[in-house]
Amino acid sequence: MTTKKSVTIYWAIIGLLLLTIVGLVLKFVVLGRTGAAADGRVTILLEPSERAVVLNEMRQFLVGIQGMLAAADRGDAAAIAKIARPLGMAAAHNVPAGLAAKLPLEFKTLGHGVHEDFDRIAMDAEAMNDARLSLHQLGETMKKCVACHATYQIAATPVAVR
Ligand code: HEC
Structure with a gap:
């Protein structure tokens, strides 16, 4: 040659x-691994156990938000920080690599954004002791919950893989 x-x-x-x-x-x-949903959203296709991991995290968000609202009502910024911290980036690192590979980039970006927001809410609540500021930040963060839910759903069974 x-x-x-x-x-x-x-x-x-x-x-x-x-x-x-x-x-x-x-x-x-x-x-990621996606298909089209009947309601126009993008369906992320996950194994049932992976779907359970994501939905479990979601319910922790909801529990946390309920707790933070109640704490804000009492004007208890320290309690807000305590609830927000475990919802921060520390929680995001628990996501298995195989699952991350199936999530679209925009989903991961929005998800990371929410975790970073909770770190910020915890930090500011501790530093400034201002429950009203926390409430404002929570409202802003929840725009990301709304945006992601408007765009994605999760199916445990494979439909039209793209
Ligand atoms: C990166 C995208 C994303 C973000 C950000 C997000 N979610 Fe979700 N969430 C989802 C998806 C996708 C589902 C599944 C919906 C479906 O399959 O119809 C879901 C489901 C849920 C559920 C139902 C859980 C269950 O057991 O069925 C709750 C509650 C929830 N989210 C709360 C929240 C809250 C509160 C926030 C903000 C703090 C949030 N989510 C942020 C994507 C997101």
């Missing part, structure tokens, strides 16, 4: 590898 020929083959191999990497990043980081 001439040198020129083998160089061409090397480049072809490098090109194929790069394409594969781009494809994998697209699939596992950007697109």
